[in-house]
Amino acid sequence: MSNEQELGITESKEYSPGDWYAEVVQKAELADYAPMGGFIVTRPRGYALWEGIQDHLDGWFKDTGSQNAYFPALIPESYLERESDIVEGFDPEVAWVTQGGHDELEERLAFRPTSESIITPFMSEWVRSHRDLPLRLNQWCSVIRWEATETKPFFRTKEFLWQEGHTAHETEEEAWDETMLRLDQYERLMEEVLAIPVMRGRKPAHDKFPGAHTTTSIEALMPDGKSVQSATSHYLGQGFAEAYDLVFTDADEEDRVAHTTSWGLSWRSLGALIMTHSDDQGFVCPPAIAPEQVVVVPIWQEDNREEVLDYAEDVAEDLESAGIRVELDDRDERNPGFKFNEWELKGVPVRFEIGPNEVEDEEVTVVHRPDGESVTEDRDDIAETTRDHFDAVFDKLYEAAEQNLEENVREAYEVPQILGTIGQHGGYVKTPWCGDEACETVVKDEIAAEIVMVPLDRDEEPIGEECAVCGDEAEETAYFAKSY
Amino acid sequence: MSNEQELGITESKEYSPGDWYAEVVQKAELADYAPMGGFIVTRPRGYALWEGIQDHLDGWFKDTGSQNAYFPALIPESYLERESDIVEGFDPEVAWVTQGGHDELEERLAFRPTSESIITPFMSEWVRSHRDLPLRLNQWCSVIRWEATETKPFFRTKEFLWQEGHTAHETEEEAWDETMLRLDQYERLMEEVLAIPVMRGRKPAHDKFPGAHTTTSIEALMPDGKSVQSATSHYLGQGFAEAYDLVFTDADEEDRVAHTTSWGLSWRSLGALIMTHSDDQGFVCPPAIAPEQVVVVPIWQEDNREEVLDYAEDVAEDLESAGIRVELDDRDERNPGFKFNEWELKGVPVRFEIGPNEVEDEEVTVVHRPDGESVTEDRDDIAETTRDHFDAVFDKLYEAAEQNLEENVREAYEVPQILGTIGQHGGYVKTPWCGDEACETVVKDEIAAEIVMVPLDRDEEPIGEECAVCGDEAEETAYFAKSY
Numbered sequence: 001m002s003n004e005q006e007l008g009i010t011e012s013k014e015y016s017p018g019d020w021y022a023e024v025v026q027k028a029e030l031a032d033y034a035p036m037g038g039f040i041v042t043r044p045r046g047y048a049l050w051e052g053i054q055d056h057l058d059g060w061f062k063d064t065g066s067q068n069a070y071f072p073a074l075i076p077e078s079y080l081e082r083e084s085d086i087v088e089g090f091d092p093e094v095a096w097v098t099q100g101g102h103d104e105l106e107e108r109l110a111f112r113p114t115s116e117s118i119i120t121p122f123m124s125e126w127v128r129s130h131r132d133l134p135l136r137l138n139q140w141c142s143v144i145r146w147e148a149t150e151t152k153p154f155f156r157t158k159e160f161l162w163q164e165g166h167t168a169h170e171t172e173e174e175a176w177d178e179t180m181l182r183l184d185q186y187e188r189l190m191e192e193v194l195a196i197p198v199m200r201g202r203k204p205a206h207d208k209f210p211g212a213h214t215t216t217s218i219e220a221l222m223p224d225g226k227s228v229q230s231a232t233s234h235y236l237g238q239g240f241a242e243a244y245d246l247v248f249t250d251a252d253e254e255d256r257v258a259h260t261t262s263w264g265l266s267w268r269s270l271g272a273l274i275m276t277h278s279d280d281q282g283f284v285c286p287p288a289i290a291p292e293q294v295v296v297v298p299i300w301q302e303d304n305r306e307e308v309l310d311y312a313e314d315v316a317e318d319l320e321s322a323g324i325r326v327e328l329d330d331r332d333e334r335n336p337g338f339k340f341n342e343w344e345l346k347g348v349p350v351r352f353e354i355g356p357n358e359v360e361d362e363e364v365t366v367v368h369r370p371d372g373e374s375v376t377e378d379r380d381d382i383a384e385t386t387r388d389h390f391d392a393v394f395d396k397l398y399e400a401a402e403q404n405l406e407e408n409v410r411e412a413y414e415v416p417q418i419l420g421t422i423g424q425h426g427g428y429v430k431t432p433w434c435g436d437e438a439c440e441t442v443v444k445d446e447i448a449a450e451i452v453m454v455p456l457d458r459d460e461e462p463i464g465e466e467c468a469v470c471g472d473e474a475e476e477t478a479y480f481a482k483s484y
Numbered sequence: 485m486s487n488e489q490e491l492g493i494t495e496s497k498e499y500s501p502g503d504w505y506a507e508v509v510q511k512a513e514l515a516d517y518a519p520m521g522g523f524i525v526t527r528p529r530g531y532a533l534w535e536g537i538q539d540h541l542d543g544w545f546k547d548t549g550s551q552n553a554y555f556p557a558l559i560p561e562s563y564l565e566r567e568s569d570i571v572e573g574f575d576p577e578v579a580w581v582t583q584g585g586h587d588e589l590e591e592r593l594a595f596r597p598t599s600e601s602i603i604t605p606f607m608s609e610w611v612r613s614h615r616d617l618p619l620r621l622n623q624w625c626s627v628i629r630w631e632a633t634e635t636k637p638f639f640r641t642k643e644f645l646w647q648e649g650h651t652a653h654e655t656e657e658e659a660w661d662e663t664m665l666r667l668d669q670y671e672r673l674m675e676e677v678l679a680i681p682v683m684r685g686r687k688p689a690h691d692k693f694p695g696a697h698t699t700t701s702i703e704a705l706m707p708d709g710k711s712v713q714s715a716t717s718h719y720l721g722q723g724f725a726e727a728y729d730l731v732f733t734d735a736d737e738e739d740r741v742a743h744t745t746s747w748g749l750s751w752r753s754l755g756a757l758i759m760t761h762s763d764d765q766g767f768v769c770p771p772a773i774a775p776e777q778v779v780v781v782p783i784w785q786e787d788n789r790e791e792v793l794d795y796a797e798d799v800a801e802d803l804e805s806a807g808i809r810v811e812l813d814d815r816d817e818r819n820p821g822f823k824f825n826e827w828e829l830k831g832v833p834v835r836f837e838i839g840p841n842e843v844e845d846e847e848v849t850v851v852h853r854p855d856g857e858s859v860t861e862d863r864d865d866i867a868e869t870t871r872d873h874f875d876a877v878f879d880k881l882y883e884a885a886e887q888n889l890e891e892n893v894r895e896a897y898e899v900p901q902i903l904g905t906i907g908q909h910g911g912y913v914k915t916p917w918c919g920d921e922a923c924e925t926v927v928k929d930e931i932a933a934e935i936v937m938v939p940l941d942r943d944e945e946p947i948g949e950e951c952a953v954c955g956d957e958a959e960e961t962a963y964f965a966k967s968y
Contacts, residue, residue, distance in 0.1 A: 032606065034556050035563065036593065041606055044551035044621065051552065067528035068535065072518050072643055073557070073595070073626055074579070079519065092585045095558070097595065099580040100630035100642075109520065111557070111581065111595070122516065122525055137528065141626075142557055146584035158584075159556055 008341060009282050017224040021275055022153070028283035028346050030274065031153040038151050038158030042267075045291060045346065046154075049270055050161060052289035054140060056193050057163065057265065060185045066136040066165060073141070074109035075118045083243040086117055089210025093145040095158070111144040116211075116236075116262055119166045120244035123258075129249045130170055133258065134178070138165040154271030155228070155484045162266035168246055168258040172237075175259035179235040182263035183216050186231035189265070194273045195286040195397040196220050197405050198230060199428075201453025201479065206437040209262075213237030219452055219481075220272045221405045225426015227452045227481040228272045233263035271484070277370070277397050283347030284370055286397055287390035292327040294319055294386060295348040299336045299355035312354045315364060315382060322383035344369060349393045350386065370396045409479075413468050415442060418480055422449045428481045432464030432474030439469035443480060451478040492825060493766050501708040505759055506637070512767035512830050514758065515637040522635050522642030526751075529775055529830065530638075533754055534645060536773035538624060540677050541647065541749065544669045550620040550649060557625070558593035559602045567727040570601055573694025577629040579642070595628040600695070600720075600746055603650045604728035607744075613733045614654055617742065618662070622649040638755030639712070639968045646750035652730055652742040656721075659743035663719040666747035667700050670715035673749070678757045679770040679881040680704050681889050682714060683912075685937025685963065690921040693746075697721030703936050703965075704756045705889045709910015711936045711965040712756045717747035755968070761854070761881050767831030768854055770881055771874035776811040778803055778870060779832045783820045783839035796838045799848060799866060806867035828853060833877045834870065854880045893963075897952050899926060902964055906933045912965045916948030916958030923953035927964060935962040 009027060011020035025031050030046035033039075042050065058068070074097055081087045095111040098104060112118070123135055140163045149156050165182060169175040183200060190198045203215040212234040220228045240246070241258040250256050277284040287293050296319075298312035309330060316328040327348070329339050336353075343351060353365040353374075362379040366389055377385045408427025412418040421429050433439060433451070440451050454476045462474040493511060495504035509515050514530035517523075526534065542552070558581055565571045579595040582588060596602070607619055624647045633640050649666060653659040667684060674682045687699040696718040704712045724730070725742040734740050761768040771777050780803075782796035793814060803810040811832070813823050820837070827835060837849040837858075846863040850873055861869045892911025896902040905913050917923060917935070924935050938960045946958040 032609070034602075035605075036556070036558065036560055039556040039558065041556065041602075042554040043610075044553050047553045048551070050554075067532070069528050069531045070526040070534075070626075070645060072520065072523040072525065073628070074520065074523070074643070076520055094585065095581045095593075096583040097579045098582045099592075101576045101578065101632075108583075109579075118518075118525075121519075125516070126527075142554075144557070148585075159558070161554060 008345065009280055013223070013278070013280055018152075020280070024274060024278050024283055025153045030283065033151060033153070038147070040151065040153045040157050042161070046270070048291040049273065049285070049289055050267060052291075053189065053193070053265075053269060054163075056288075057185065057189055058140075060188070061138050061165065064181060064185075065134065066138045066167075068139060069137045070139055070141070071112075071115050071118050071122070073112055075112055075115070077108045077110060079117045079121065080110055083117055083211050083240055085211035085239070090114070090145070093147055095144045095146050112141070113143055113145050114262070114264070115139070115164055116166065116240055117244070120240050120246055120260065123166070123168050124244050124246040127168060127246060127248050127258065130251055133248060134167055134169045134174060136165065136167040136178070138163055152271070152484070154267045154274065160266050160268075162264050165261070165263045167261045168241065169260070170248070170250065170256070170258070172259050175261050176235050178261045179214070179216060179233045179263065182261070183218065183231075183233040186218050186233065186263075186265055190218060190220060190230055190269065190272075191398070193286065193288045194269065195394055195401060196230075196272055196276050197398065197402045199405070199453065199479075200456055202456050203232075204437070204440070204451050204454055204478070205435070206440075207451070209234045211236065211239050213239070216456060217453060219479075220276070221408055221427060221481075222272065222275050222484070223404055225408065225482065227428065227483040228268060228275075229452065229483065230269045230272055231263070231265035234261060236260040236262060268484070276401050278347070279370075281341075282345030284397070285347035285349055286394050287349045288394070290325070290347065290349050292325050292348045293390065294324060294326045294350045294352060295339075295343045296326060296328045296352040296354060297336055297339050297343075298328075298330060299353060301356070304356045304359075308354060308356060308359055311359045312352075315352065315354065315379070319383050319386060324383060324386060350389050368393050368396065370400075411463060413464055415469055418443055418449075418468060419447050422447055422480060422482065426482060428452070428479045430463055430477050430479055431468040432462040432466060433476055433478035434467035434470055434472040435475040436467075436470065436472075439467055440478070442469050447482075449480045449482045452481045452483050453479045492829065493764055497707070497762070497764055502636075504764070508758060508762050508767055509637045514767065517635060517637075522631070524635065524637045524641050526645070530754070532775040533757065533769070533773055534751060536775075537673065537677070537749075537753060538647075540772075541669065541673055542624075544672070545622055545649065548665060548669075549618065550622045550651075552623060553621045554623055554625070555596075555599050555602050555606070557596055559596055559599070561592045561594060563601045563605065564594055567601055567695050567724055569695035569723070574598065574629070577631055579628045579630050596625070597627055597629050598746075598748070599623070599648055600650065600724055601728070604724050604730055604744065607650070607652050608728050608730040611652060611730060611732050611742065614735055617732060618651055618653045618658060620649065620651040620662075622647055636755070636968070638751045638758065644750050644752075646748050649745070649747045651745045652725065653744070654732070654734070654740070654742070656743050659745050660719050662745045663698070663700060663717045663747065666745070667702065667715075667717040670702050670717065670747075670749055674702060674704060674714055674753065674756075675882070677770065677772045678753065679878055679885060680714075680756055680760050681882065681886045683889070683937065683963075684940055686940050687716075688921070688924070688935050688938055688962070689919070690924075691935070693718045695720065695723050697723070700940060701937060703963075704760070705892055705911060705965075706756065706759050706968070707888055709892065709966065711912065711967040712752060712759075713936065713967065714753045714756050715747070715749035718745060720744040720746060752968075760885050762831070763854075765825075766829030768881070769831040769833055770878050771833045772878070774809070774831065774833050776809050776832045777874065778808060778810045778834045778836060779823075779827045780810060780812045780836040780838060781820055781823045781827075782812075782814060783837060785840070788840045788843075792838060792840060792843055795843045796836075799836065799838065799863070802867050803870060808867060808870060834873050852877050852880065854884075895947060897948055899953055902927055902933075902952060903931050906931055906964060906966065910966060912936070912963045914947055914961050914963055915952040916946040916950060917960055917962035918951035918954055918956040919959040920951075920954065920956075923951055924962070926953050931966075933964045933966045936965045936967050937963045
């Protein structure tokens, strides 16, 4: 009995979100901690979510001209050093391979922290004329950034899974359009697949990707009031192309330096998914990405076991042939209540309950994971009805997250107000800002909140005339928040 | 002009197979050499082939109970050391991470050479009772083995892409069935998708996977007479389970040690694909896995450009809506001859030629890549007709490879005969063998051929009574071959 109780979530999302999150991740069998600090093991149920994200995003990438490739996991130190911002930005967090077999290597090799410095030189090899542009490459891989912080599965890990796109273009305008195209696709993934509304923005100059001209990102607000940077899309300008000699001949036979972009979405998006929707019963997952979209739980007595089970199997088969991912839980050794709890913990978005009444009335009882709402539906056209329920579950999840976001964007015009608002409510605080990092530091030192974004549009007027911190002329509106 | 000639293959498959292979790989844009010896860059056309292999194999794995997961790329040295055969087998070829950021690590971390030593301990965590078995995990990832040999893309590289499956079972019989199931799936991939007939066998005891009870493999014969080990499937016995404490409670509440397997297919299968079918015009690819299955080349004069192009577009659209991967090459700046050569080089299995005659007669000229056979087909039902051509192209490729295999398995009963046969013909030489590694060494030292397999069935009678090398009693039939 004590064993069975331990299966459930014991921590509270509201009162101890950190412990609660760790418990959901482990008990829903999404991930485990590896023996080395900072590393995790992604279990099949967690990896299936990542595969779901891949399926969506990879299809969109390919439909919009990007091709997958694979570059070495190890990058020579001399390659990293060719772009000075990259080496300065990443050097403190590189894992170095220094020995191969029993020999010391002549040159250290970095486990890729990001691949601009190995991909751009090859783009340079492959691009001769403007006819070879645009060139759009993407790879799904893992990267390592050796940060010494507490491990938080999918949010803070030394090794993480991601995709990194790298493109080269003839003009700034095309490269900028590419940057926005990928940001749009990330936004679509978050909103339409993961049911998480996001904000789009630009990173302040001091927080750009090393070497980038502009870093854009999408930010999602977690229920505990912290922001998650879910993906970034960088317009790199011509700096990387210059450093790695990515030059092409234009239509007039002139040599020109290409404009490049890079863009990445990591498994932080998966962390955001888990944290946003889950509750004190466990993991909650939107239907589009759920490994099992429906669990069918037959409820029988000894005298009607066959009848109920046959009917349940039949229903499950209907869903399966309609392409719905369904699990029939016909285990004899577990009672229905146990099964309900287990599948709630594991995040199956829709449950079918089928007992003798459902069989007799040719019906199915349909229960929504997020709120337990229960409806009786006709057995006929059940697959189609189920899709409506998927939409309903999605809407419930999206609306709750949207409400959280809408209620938690506030304005402030002086430091105590910034501190007080974030301290009390979390969320985003918009404030007029002069653009100086020192003014961010004032807030950061007090309350560990930072400027997570400024508006994408550089011409947007700031919400006030004076910087809330120093009182100098405000250049733009800063969004302060605590963040993961 | 000289530039255009350089696009084509200049080496001969028959007379300089090594240079020819390297040229095909690079000019068909499958891969390039990375700056660090032993590493390659897999270009989009090469990676698409790997994705094709993944699509097939991953579906079969999932249909047969295997789930994907992701384990860390780095493994602590102390974990590797827990299974003594693994550490002895792989220690000489491990790439070691010794520094994280600016700090020396307390313990070296191995870039995974294979993942038994990190996966088995977690299986041990997750398995409590016989109800948790079988447990079947797979991951798609890269591994590094620091071997100092000449780089040969997809055949010999320090880092390579593969999948590694790891399973645990209650009994030896179940684990053995699993080992065979995966070998079957590899065979199916090679034969039905890649059009390469293979032989199944067992590795001699001295060439097993470190720590394995039995290593089985599939072997493909290349046109140059060398064998390629395309995939391996290991029955690991209970050694790994004992080393990593993978114990379960059986139905009688007794603790028992699990039986485990592991099985892997790497991008060597892709190397075998390129080497088997390609020719002096470039890459040749079976339709099932080709990035473009059909290229449509319109052939127009000034006065009929629109007419021909419209018809060609229409044909291409028909194929596309039928799910066929088609490329319409409507470039103005290239003539049809140039296009033919380019797509032959790149390995598109079927070419459509569409000129004014085809338009007038409502036909399509269909050309097979492997042998240039050309047939005129009706425009009606062209998608269906195309599938028949895919089958025909597949059959041509498979039959050529099958003939090569059938003609090159010979018998020999004494050392000079073994050496002479392999020296003259390459291929496999079957010979009675006592089972002693020393007898293999005699042959190996003379001609660099080794025992690539023995029959799967341990009870199969050897083809002669006396070992061809030492004259002692023969235990089994050895297949000698040179190999990649």
